[in-house]
Amino acid sequence: GAGVSQSPSNKVTEKGKDVELRCDPISGHTALYWYRQSLGQGLEFLIYFQGNSAPDKSGLPSDRFSAERTGGSVSTLTIQRTQQEDSAVYLCASSLFSREQYFGPGTRLTVT
Amino acid sequence: GQQLNQSPQSMFIQEGEDVSMNCTSSSIFNTWLWYKQDPGEGPVLLIALYKAGELTSNGRLTAQFGITRKDSFLNISASIPSDVGIYFCAGPLNAGGTSYGKLTFGQGTILTVHP
Numbered sequence: 001g002a003g004v005s006q007s008p009s010n011k012v013t014e015k016g017k018d019v020e021l022r023c024d025p026i027s028g029h030t031a032l033y034w035y036r037q038s039l040g041q042g043l044e045f046l047i048y049f050q051g052n053s054a055p056d057k058s059g060l061p062s063d064r065f066s067a068e069r070t071g072g073s074v075s076t077l078t079i080q081r082t083q084q085e086d087s088a089v090y091l092c093a094s095s096l097f098s099r100e101q102y103f104g105p106g107t108r109l110t111v112t
Numbered sequence: 113g114q115q116l117n118q119s120p121q122s123m124f125i126q127e128g129e130d131v132s133m134n135c136t137s138s139s140i141f142n143t144w145l146w147y148k149q150d151p152g153e154g155p156v157l158l159i160a161l162y163k164a165g166e167l168t169s170n171g172r173l174t175a176q177f178g179i180t181r182k183d184s185f186l187n188i189s190a191s192i193p194s195d196v197g198i199y200f201c202a203g204p205l206n207a208g209g210t211s212y213g214k215l216t217f218g219q220g221t222i223l224t225v226h227p
Contacts, residue, residue: 033215042218045215101157105153
């Protein structure tokens with residue numbers, strides 16, 4: 001079956017522009033996570049959706065970051081007024097309830 | 113959130129050699145996870161550990177959950193070229209967390225295997 005997919009795979013944007021990153025989780029998975037991976041670093045938790053519960057936004061680095069999950073499936077991570085320090089690989093993962101997380105290939109964001 | 117210290121940062125070994133890497137935390141973990149990440153891909157779960165002292169194998173990989181619950185080790189035996197990649201330890205972000213839930217990751221160990 002299909003795994004977690006993310007789009008675009010690469011995004012180059014100018015400083016100050018808004019960007020939207022998309023995640024399609026594995027069908028039927030109830031939990032969805034966004035992480036950020038800076039060059040040579042481990043993954044940093046951003047936000048977590050579990051079923052119909054309010055999302056856990058405790059990892060979002062600033063109010064320029066937001067995420068939605070529509071219909072309990074597809075999620076969009078939005079970064080407003082992008083800064084150069086936002087450059088990173090943004091990884092999405094999904095899981096059945098809070099079990100093993102399956103990661104997508106990521107979106108490499110470059111802010112120039 | 114909890115912080116994980118992973119070492120070594122990188123390893124260069126010959127094919128056939130055994131490899132060992134470890135992860136430590138200043139706080140107690142109830143779950144330890146080991147992931148591998150290939151270039152341009154997301155991490156893939158290799159081994160999950162749930163109990164102090166637990167030793168679990170997955171093929172040539174063996175991982176242990178330290179008795180103190182503050183460390184974990186991953187060993188790879190008889191390395192092969194496809195073992196190349198970045199290995200991460202991970203655990204629940206919040207102290208006392210037992211579910212997979214939101215995770216905190218170590219900085220990663222970059223493994224290079226020379227044929």
